[in-house]
Amino acid sequence: MNQLLSTPAKIELRHVTHLYVSTSRAFMAVRDINLRVEEGEFICLVGPSGCGKTTLLSLIAGLEKPTAGKVLIEGKPVLGSSRQVGYMLQQDYLFNWRTIEENVFLGLDIQGIRNRETEDFALHLLDEMELADVRRAYPAQLSGGMRQRVALVRTLACQPDVLLLDEPFSALDYQTKLKLEDLIFSALRRHKKTAILVTHDLSESIAMGDRIYILARNPGRISSEVAVPSEIRDAIPFDARNIPGFQDLFHQVWKEMEVVSDAAKGN
Numbered sequence: 001m002n003q004l005l006s007t008p009a010k011i012e013l014r015h016v017t018h019l020y021v022s023t024s025r026a027f028m029a030v031r032d033i034n035l036r037v038e039e040g041e042f043i044c045l046v047g048p049s050g051c052g053k054t055t056l057l058s059l060i061a062g063l064e065k066p067t068a069g070k071v072l073i074e075g076k077p078v079l080g081s082s083r084q085v086g087y088m089l090q091q092d093y094l095f096n097w098r099t100i101e102e103n104v105f106l107g108l109d110i111q112g113i114r115n116r117e118t119e120d121f122a123l124h125l126l127d128e129m130e131l132a133d134v135r136r137a138y139p140a141q142l143s144g145g146m147r148q149r150v151a152l153v154r155t156l157a158c159q160p161d162v163l164l165l166d167e168p169f170s171a172l173d174y175q176t177k178l179k180l181e182d183l184i185f186s187a188l189r190r191h192k193k194t195a196i197l198v199t200h201d202l203s204e205s206i207a208m209g210d211r212i213y214i215l216a217r218n219p220g221r222i223s224s225e226v227a228v229p230s231e232i233r234d235a236i237p238f239d240a241r242n243i244p245g246f247q248d249l250f251h252q253v254w255k256e257m258e259v260v261s262d263a264a265k266g267n
């Protein structure tokens with residue numbers, strides 16, 4: 001038990017407060033955030049717009065430095081961006097003049113790790129994501145869902161331990177989104193990644209997450225934490241939605257969201 005307690009978390013935020021400071025004002029985006037993500041866990045962050053979800057990802061990715069408190073990965077302070085952390089955004093940022101394969105290899109170039117072995121791994125991931133047939137196509141020839149899969153392959157090809165996913169499905173149609181949830185969920189499980197997903201879709205957070213943090217705003221803070229039961233966790237997201245207990249959990253998270261949303265409106 002003591003040994004378990006002393007093991008550093010994969011990701012830990014200790015009393016993290018962050019202010020955005022400009023010449024005219026300082027704005028407190030998040031206050032006193034404490035969270036712990038264990039290796040291999042899939043965590044979802046939900047909450048009203050402006051509660052600091054993206055700020056938390058930026059702090060974990062080392063793109064922002066906390067004003068107070070500590071951001072730790074495997075017990076070590078995050079000092080800047082690193083290969084250990086992959087960040088995938090809503091927009092895919094593919095280069096239209098490069099083929100799919102060259103877009104994926106670009107990530108390896110930027111990290112300075114492009115070689116035969118890493119290229120082969122990237123091609124293997126393209127295959128896993130059902131993109132092998134389009135490796136020589138250009139982004140403009142692909143659907144939105146395919147482009148997001150390419151963006152995921154580009155991120156995974158650099159072999160980060162931690163994946164930060166900022167609303168990666170929000171621009172997609174419903175059917176594509178459900179299919180992509182299953183593909184990404186399975187890929188992250190297979191490759192044993194630790195992941196944090198920001199989403200506005202409560203059903204998605206329950207279908208994909210092991211745990212959900214619900215945030216309130218002004219300032220951004222953790223309002224509550226919900227553990228997803230194992231029978232839902234173990235199913236792929238599409239099937240998870242049909243498991244008894246899913247709807248009850250949805251109503252629980254919905255109610256908690258209503259509390260933080262009403263508080264944000266000052267009701």
Ligand SMILES: Nc1ncnc2c1ncn2[C@@H]1O[C@H](COP(=O)(O)OP(=O)(O)OP(=O)(O)O)[C@@H](O)[C@H]1O
Nearest residue numbers: 020027029047048049050051052053054055056220
């Ligand atoms: N660079 C910045 N400078 C000043 N304020 C910022 C900056 N980035 C974010 N903020 C503010 O910090 C707060 C938290 O923003 P953040 O983007 O983290 O919220 P969010 O929960 O991700 O929102 P959304 O759900 O709308 O994407 C917001 O009030 C936002 O306006």
